[in-house]
Amino acid sequence: MFDPDCRTWPFRSAEKAHPIASKSAAPIVVVGSTGDAATPYASAEKLAAQLGNAVLLTREGDGHTGYGWSACIRASVDAYLIDGAVPAAGTRCATDAAG
Template identity: 50%
Template sequence: MACADSAANSPTPEQLQSALADLAVKAPLTSRHAPQRAVLDPDCRSWPYHSPEQPHAARPTTDTTILVVGSTADPVTPYAATRQLTAELGNASLLTRGGDGNTAYGRSTCIRTAVDTFLTQGTLPAPGKGCPSD
């Protein structure tokens, strides 16, 4: 999915090695979880398809409120991007998990309960709800 998100040029091997070294210093959570994947996976050199579309704001076509879930220290999906998406959607509610690691659903009973309730009953969590990691 990420490989079709932009038309950016792929980095050189030297740029990747430099980024990996810089990552270990500046983003210890990312480098602790999967450093090579964090730097090498997004380069998309082997991805044979290139999207002609440029990144753009999300434009929902529903009046139903969208539930967006994010983690405060996700090394793959920065929380700032999660907040930006919520704002761009306009009709969205943000559910936040405090903690590191990519994705929130499998890392918090509170998140699972809130998401499951939304999906099965249509009930949104309280605005601004935060959940701890398990």
């Protein structure tokens, strides 16, 4: 049986999850998709909040990841990586591709 996230392994870690924080001065862009079953949107919201200096870029729609599904997400991510342009807080993008 293929188990990519190891949920069926008989071993459990004794370590507890800990908050993630960034000491980076540069803003961080977190991309989340509202209908992503593999990485739930609520997790993207929590990550962006924990980082403190992050902007959450949202893709509305089903499917895993955002970059291949939306020209708006691609343009925002490319502008961030190439020019350092951070999308406005609350930016939401439609799905316009089939991944």
